[in-house]
Amino acid sequence: xAGALVGVKPTPILEExxxxxxxxxxxxxxxEMWRPFFEPYHLIIVQDGDPSRTIKVPDGFDYELYNxxxxxRILGPKASCISFKDSACRCFGYLVSKKKYIFTIDDDCFVxxxxxxxxxxxxxxxxxxxLNPSTPLFFNTLYDPYREGADFVRGYPFSLxxxxxxxxxxxxxxxxxxxxxxxxxxxxxxxxTRFVDAVLTxxxxxxxxxxxxxxxxxxxxxxxxxxxxxxxxxxxxxxxDDMWAxxxxxxICDHLGYGVKTGLPYIWHSKASNPFVNLKKEYxxxxxxxxxxxxFQSAVLTKECTTVQQCYIELSKxxxxxxxxxxxxxxxxxxxxxxxxxAWDELNGKVVVDQQ
Amino acid sequence: xAGALVGVKPTPILEExxxxxxxxxxxxxxxEMWRPFFEPYHLIIVQDGDPSRTIKVPDGFDYELYNxxxxxRILGPKASCISFKDSACRCFGYLVSKKKYIFTIDDDCFVxxxxxxxxxxxxxxxxxxxLNPSTPLFFNTLYDPYREGADFVRGYPFSLxxxxxxxxxxxxxxxxxxxxxxxxxxxxxxxxTRFVDAVLTxxxxxxxxxxxxxxxxxxxxxxxxxxxxxxxxxxxxxxxDDMWAxxxxxxICDHLGYGVKTGLPYIWHSKASNPFVNLKKEYxxxxxxxxxxxxFQSAVLTKECTTVQQCYIELSKxxxxxxxxxxxxxxxxxxxxxxxxxAWDELNGKVVVDQQ
Numbered sequence: 001x002a003g004a005l006v007g008v009k010p011t012p013i014l015e016e017x018x019x020x021x022x023x024x025x026x027x028x029x030x031x032e033m034w035r036p037f038f039e040p041y042h043l044i045i046v047q048d049g050d051p052s053r054t055i056k057v058p059d060g061f062d063y064e065l066y067n068x069x070x071x072x073r074i075l076g077p078k079a080s081c082i083s084f085k086d087s088a089c090r091c092f093g094y095l096v097s098k099k100k101y102i103f104t105i106d107d108d109c110f111v112x113x114x115x116x117x118x119x120x121x122x123x124x125x126x127x128x129x130x131l132n133p134s135t136p137l138f139f140n141t142l143y144d145p146y147r148e149g150a151d152f153v154r155g156y157p158f159s160l161x162x163x164x165x166x167x168x169x170x171x172x173x174x175x176x177x178x179x180x181x182x183x184x185x186x187x188x189x190x191x192x193t194r195f196v197d198a199v200l201t202x203x204x205x206x207x208x209x210x211x212x213x214x215x216x217x218x219x220x221x222x223x224x225x226x227x228x229x230x231x232x233x234x235x236x237x238x239x240x241d242d243m244w245a246x247x248x249x250x251x252i253c254d255h256l257g258y259g260v261k262t263g264l265p266y267i268w269h270s271k272a273s274n275p276f277v278n279l280k281k282e283y284x285x286x287x288x289x290x291x292x293x294x295x296f297q298s299a300v301l302t303k304e305c306t307t308v309q310q311c312y313i314e315l316s317k318x319x320x321x322x323x324x325x326x327x328x329x330x331x332x333x334x335x336x337x338x339x340x341x342x343a344w345d346e347l348n349g350k351v352v353v354d355q356q
Numbered sequence: 357x358a359g360a361l362v363g364v365k366p367t368p369i370l371e372e373x374x375x376x377x378x379x380x381x382x383x384x385x386x387x388e389m390w391r392p393f394f395e396p397y398h399l400i401i402v403q404d405g406d407p408s409r410t411i412k413v414p415d416g417f418d419y420e421l422y423n424x425x426x427x428x429r430i431l432g433p434k435a436s437c438i439s440f441k442d443s444a445c446r447c448f449g450y451l452v453s454k455k456k457y458i459f460t461i462d463d464d465c466f467v468x469x470x471x472x473x474x475x476x477x478x479x480x481x482x483x484x485x486x487l488n489p490s491t492p493l494f495f496n497t498l499y500d501p502y503r504e505g506a507d508f509v510r511g512y513p514f515s516l517x518x519x520x521x522x523x524x525x526x527x528x529x530x531x532x533x534x535x536x537x538x539x540x541x542x543x544x545x546x547x548x549t550r551f552v553d554a555v556l557t558x559x560x561x562x563x564x565x566x567x568x569x570x571x572x573x574x575x576x577x578x579x580x581x582x583x584x585x586x587x588x589x590x591x592x593x594x595x596x597d598d599m600w601a602x603x604x605x606x607x608i609c610d611h612l613g614y615g616v617k618t619g620l621p622y623i624w625h626s627k628a629s630n631p632f633v634n635l636k637k638e639y640x641x642x643x644x645x646x647x648x649x650x651x652f653q654s655a656v657l658t659k660e661c662t663t664v665q666q667c668y669i670e671l672s673k674x675x676x677x678x679x680x681x682x683x684x685x686x687x688x689x690x691x692x693x694x695x696x697x698x699a700w701d702e703l704n705g706k707v708v709v710d711q712q
Contacts, residue, residue, distance in 0.1 A: 139563065141565060179508075182514075293513045
C-alpha cells in the first residue's frame, strides 16, 4: 500500500547542508537563546546598516559576517541589487551560501514553547517540512499527509500521493503577529496565542503573504527566486521585501512543480516594530499591492522557462512591461532582478545551478 | 480601520433557520449524546434501507422521518435520483428542508472534546463558520482572519478583506480518520489525535475531498449543488457520494464567488466502517477519480450560469459529454443530476431560489 509513509524521510541534522542567514543582530540575547539549536550550524550574518558598527557574536558560533563594504567588494557594480539599511539585504546571504538549505530568522524572534511547555526546535521542523513532499495539486483536509499520525483522506487521488518536492517552509509567530501598520495601529494589543498544530501546502495557483521572519527554503531548488528586492535607503518602499520574494517564488514554484508549506514551526516574536515608522515604509506598498496581486495571479511563464533563473528573468520582463506604468520604481526593480540573477550565476556557477 | 472585525457577526442560535439532516440512525446513544446541542433544532432523518424497519427517536426531539416509501410518494418518478440503501439518500433531506442552513452528521459521530477536556459544540462552530466570510482569493497565513485573536497579516490586499459569502463549512473528525479502504487496510490502528485549532478557506481553484460526516452549508446559497449522486443499491459505486457533491459544489462556488471552509469543528468518529466492504464499494471510484479530478479541475462554467441550478445543469451536460466514455454509469448520473435539480425546483419553488 502506498500510504503517506512512503514519502517520509528521517530528519538528518544537515549541519553540512544548511546555513542560517540573519539580517544583522542588534540583540545579543538572540543568539544565546538559540545557542542549543543554532550552534551546530554555520551562520551568515548580513549587516544592514553602517559598516563601521561592529556586531559582537558570542563565542562558540561558527559564522561569517558581511557588511556593506563586503557586499560592494564581492559584487562590484552588481551590489546595486542589494538593499541598504533594510533587512532585505539578507538575500545577499542566500547568494554567498554554498549550502543546499537556508533558514533565515529575524533577531527579535525567540524560541517559542508548544502548548505542553516544551521549547520548539524551529529548525528541526523546517527541515522536516523541506524533506517531505508537498501536495499543491489537491487539498488534504487532515493537512500535511506526510506527518506522523496523518495520511491522505478518502477521495484523495492516488496518482497525486507522491507529492512534489518542497521548495519553501514558511513558519509562523506566536505573540506579536505579523500585521501591517494599519492593523497594528488599530489593534495595538492583539497577540497571537493560538498554537495551530498544522503544516499545510499552499495550493497551486494561490498566492500568500510570505513573511521573512521565520523562513526556510531549498536553495538548490528555488534560491535564485528568493530575491528580497530593493527596499530601505533610497527606495520608495519598505516591508515588502519578503512579500515580493514570496509572490515571485510562488509563481515560479507553481510553474516548475515545487511545493510551498506554511504553518509549523512557531517562533516567539518578541516585539512589534513601530507602526508609525511602518506606515511610512508601507504607504506605497499598500496602494501598489492592489495592482501587484492581480499581476502575479495572472502571470504565466512559458514552457521554455525550465530553470529558476529563466523563470525569474521572464518575470522581470513582465514586471518591466506591466508594472512600470505604476511607478518608475518597478523599472528599477526589474533591472535589479536581472542583476540579482547575474550575481547569483556569477557566485554560484551555472554548472551547479543546472544540475538541479 | 477596516480590520477583520468588520466581518464578524454574533452567533445567533438559528433554531428557526437550521435543520439537522441525519441519514438513518442505527444507534440510540447517538441522539442522547447530542441531546443538549440538537434538542433546540428540527431533525430530518432520512432512512436509507428497508422502509418497514422502525427508527425509534427518543422523546424530546422535534423531527420528521422519511423512508423510501415517503421519498417515492413525494417525488414520484423523480425519486429515481435518490440513492437507496446508501447514506447518499441524505440529500433528500436537503430537498425537503425549508431552512436556510443545513447541518448533516452521521450516526457514528459523537461529541468530541477539545484539548482542555471541554465538549465541543460542533453546531455552534459550523454556524460561526457559515456566518463569517471566506477568503478564497488569497491565502491568510494566520488562517481564518475573522476569528477572535486573528486578522489579515501584512501583505494581504486590503481590497480582498471583505471576503465572500461562505457556502460550506466542512468539519473534521477525531479518533477514526476518514480514510479510503486501502489506507484503512494498511493502517488499521491509526487514530487521529491531533486537534488542529484552525478554520481555513479552501482557495479558489483548489479541489478537496469533502466528507459528509460532519458538514454544514448554506442551503439558500448552494443547496441545489449538494446532490449526493447515485450510490448503493443497483449502482457500481459507493462512498463517493460526498466526494461527488464536494467536487460539483466547489466548482460552482468558485464560479459564483462563494467560499468553502474546512477545519473546526471536530466530532468524535466512533467506529471505522469495514474496510473489506468499503474496498468493494470504492473499487470503481478509485480508478474513476483519476479521471474525475482532472475533469473537475478543468471544468469551466459560462458567464450565463448565474444561479446554482444553471451551473449544475451545465455541469451535468459536461459530465455526460466528457465522463460518459469512462462508464455508462456517468450517463445515468448526468441524467440524475438534472432530475435532482428539477425535484429541487419543484419542492422549493423557483421564486425562493432566484431570490438569492
